[in-house]
Structure formats: structure tokens, C-alpha cells
Amino acid sequence: MTASPSIPPVDFRSKLVNGILAIRPIATFAKNRARAMMIQRAEKLGVPWRQNVETLQRRDWRGELAAVENPALSYPSYYLTSFHAYDEGNLGWEPALEVESAAYSVHSTLFGEPNIEGDALLRESYHQILKFNIDLSPQKILDIGCSVGMSTEALKKTFPEAELTGVDLSPYFLAVAKYRTAAQGENFTWCHAPGEDTQLPAQSFDLVSCSLIFHELPQTAAIALFQEAKRLLKPGGYFAMMDMNPQAEVYKKMPPYILTLLKSTEPYLDQYFSLDVATELQWAGFEAPFIQENTPRHRTVIAKVQA
Numbered sequence: 001m002t003a004s005p006s007i008p009p010v011d012f013r014s015k016l017v018n019g020i021l022a023i024r025p026i027a028t029f030a031k032n033r034a035r036a037m038m039i040q041r042a043e044k045l046g047v048p049w050r051q052n053v054e055t056l057q058r059r060d061w062r063g064e065l066a067a068v069e070n071p072a073l074s075y076p077s078y079y080l081t082s083f084h085a086y087d088e089g090n091l092g093w094e095p096a097l098e099v100e101s102a103a104y105s106v107h108s109t110l111f112g113e114p115n116i117e118g119d120a121l122l123r124e125s126y127h128q129i130l131k132f133n134i135d136l137s138p139q140k141i142l143d144i145g146c147s148v149g150m151s152t153e154a155l156k157k158t159f160p161e162a163e164l165t166g167v168d169l170s171p172y173f174l175a176v177a178k179y180r181t182a183a184q185g186e187n188f189t190w191c192h193a194p195g196e197d198t199q200l201p202a203q204s205f206d207l208v209s210c211s212l213i214f215h216e217l218p219q220t221a222a223i224a225l226f227q228e229a230k231r232l233l234k235p236g237g238y239f240a241m242m243d244m245n246p247q248a249e250v251y252k253k254m255p256p257y258i259l260t261l262l263k264s265t266e267p268y269l270d271q272y273f274s275l276d277v278a279t280e281l282q283w284a285g286f287e288a289p290f291i292q293e294n295t296p297r298h299r300t301v302i303a304k305v306q307a
């Protein structure tokens with residue numbers, strides 16, 4: 001089957017915010033403000049953001065980079081843009097060395113008062129739903145958009161018997177993933193490739209998991225990724241994703257100023273929010289997905305390969 005295009009309905013508020021962000025000095029101000037707020041929140045929580053980064057900066061990363069990088073890879077154009085207030089997007093050392101501290105900061109308020117455990121609880125809430133809703137014990141798991149390996153490690157904790165592979169488009173993130181997880185005695189496989197065209201063998205995984213990647217994808221890439229996940233899964237295997245929940249009240253009621261800050265760091269948010277995930281998954285060859293919110297801001301989507 002070919003995929004059906006989802007048409008993004010753009011409401012008045014989004015149009016207004018997009019118009020404001022088209023003014024470059026305002027966009028730059030918004031990005032810098034968002035970043036400063038994240039660092040401040042992390043350090044208040046006891047995450048020594050700047051100190052962590054300084055320590056990591058002192059390492060020689062050439063070994064890890066050479067081990068994970070695919071020099072022949074050509075990056076999709078949508079990836080070569082600014083994300084999360086970094087001009088270089090995901091393709092640089094600064095984002096790679098900061099992303100773990102950033103995750104603790106961004107997820108700290110998910111379950112009430114700011115708490116450093118927010119990130120771990122977010123992953124746990126996803127995996128609890130996942131474990132409860134699949135009828136197999138996955139032996140081979142693929143973590144697409146694995147970044148520095150935090151989601152890969154969390155999957156391993158949930159499914160200790162499984163063999164883990166992480167895919168990401170950023171060699172810098174993968175280099176840090178290799179270093180971080182090796183330091184914990186793990187030996188995961190890392191693959192530098194687009195999630196929508198991994199070049200990994202067909203029908204070789206029981207579970208394909210995508211944690212917090214879909215909000216970074218334009219709809220064409222998201223739909224291609226569903227198709228790639230279907231190709232990679234064994235019969236009876238599962239696709240699972242956890243990401244922002246477009247239906248969450250918090251996004252519907254978000255004050256325009258905060259929405260402006262958020263959108264200044266997430267270029268494909270409108271496309272993600274208007275993607276009809278359930279329909280596209282079925283077009284890609286999955287059964288109708290099970291969808292459940294796992295935090296006030298996130299949802300888990302689980303779909304089984306059609307029999």
C-alpha cells in the first residue's frame with residue numbers, strides 16, 4: 001500500500017506564532033531564552049550542566065566517532081536544520097554533550113514539582129504500558145532515534161534478556177552513546193543511518209521502539225519510518241512510539257509565548273501534531289494501534305504487524 005498524505009490543519013494561533021518566528025531576531029531571542037531556562041532549571045535540580053559538559057569536552061572523542069560514523073551517509077535535508085536552539089541542530093558536539101543534562105531538565109516537571117527523577121519516570125511510564133500490551137518477550141529490539149543511548153539503556157532495563165541496537169542520524173550522539181553505555185558495561189550495537197532507511201536486514205527485530213523522535217520528523221519521513229519499521233519487524237512483532245501527545249490539554253491551552261519558545265526549537269512540530277498516526281500505521285501494514293497517554297504531555301502508541 002502507498003501512504004495517504006495527512007493534511008496539516010493550521011489554526012490561527014499557529015499561523016500567528018509562525019509569523020512571529022519568521023522575524024529572525026525574535027526567533028533568535030526565543031531560542032536563547034529557551035536554552036537559558038533549561039540550563040537554569042537543570043542546575044537548580046542539582047544537575048551540574050556546565051560542569052558535566054566541561055568534563056566531557058576534555059575527552060578525545062575520535063575513537064568513538066570513527067567507530068560509529070558512516071562517512072558515506074548522505075543526510076536528508078530536513079535534518080540539516082536548527083533543533084533545540086542549536087544552529088547546527090543535532091550534528092555537533094555541543095548538543096551531543098549537553099543532551100543528557102537537557103533531558104533531566106526538560107522532563108523534570110512532568111509529574112508535578114520539579115524532580116530529577118522525571119526523565120526516568122517518563123521512560124518507565126512508557127515501558128509499563130508497552131510491557132502490558134505486547135504478547136511476546138522481545139529478544140531483538142531496535143531503538144530508532146536513540147540519541148546518546150538513554151532510551152536504549154531504559155529498554156535494556158525493561159527487557160534485560162534482549163539484544164539492543166540503536167539507530168541515529170547524528171554520529172556525535174552515537175559516539176556519546178557508545179562511550180556512556182560502555183562505561184556501564186553494556187555492549188549495544190550502534191548504527192549511523194536514517195530511521196526510515198536503516199539498511200538493516202528485513203524481519204530481524206521483535207520490537208522497534210521510537211522514543212521522542214517523531215516530533216522531530218516531517219510527515220514524509222515519519223510515514224517512511226512506519227514503513228521501514230514494518231519491513232524490519234518479524235511477523236507478530238511490534239512497533240512502539242512514545243512522544244508528545246497532541247491531544248493533551250497542556251498543548252491546547254499553552255500560552256502563545258510558551259508555544260513560541262517551543263516551536264522556535266522544534267521545526268516540525270506542526271507537522272507532527274497533525275499527523276494521523278493511527279491511519280498511517282495501518283497504511284504501513286500494522287493493525288489498528290493501541291494509544292494511551294503515559295504522562296500529562298505524552299502518549300504511547302503500540303501497533304502489531306498485521307497477521
Ligand SMILES: C[S@@+](CC[C@H](N)C(=O)[O-])C[C@H]1O[C@@H](n2cnc3c(N)ncnc32)[C@H](O)[C@@H]1O
Nearest residue numbers: 090145146147151168169170194195211212213
Ligand atoms: C529528542 S531525541 C530522542 C532521543 C532518545 N530516543 C530519548 O528518548 O532520549 C531525537 C533523536 O532522533 C534522532 N533523529 C532525528 N531524525 C532521525 C532520523 N530520520 N533517523 C534517525 N534518527 C533521527 C536525532 O538525531 C535525535 O538523536
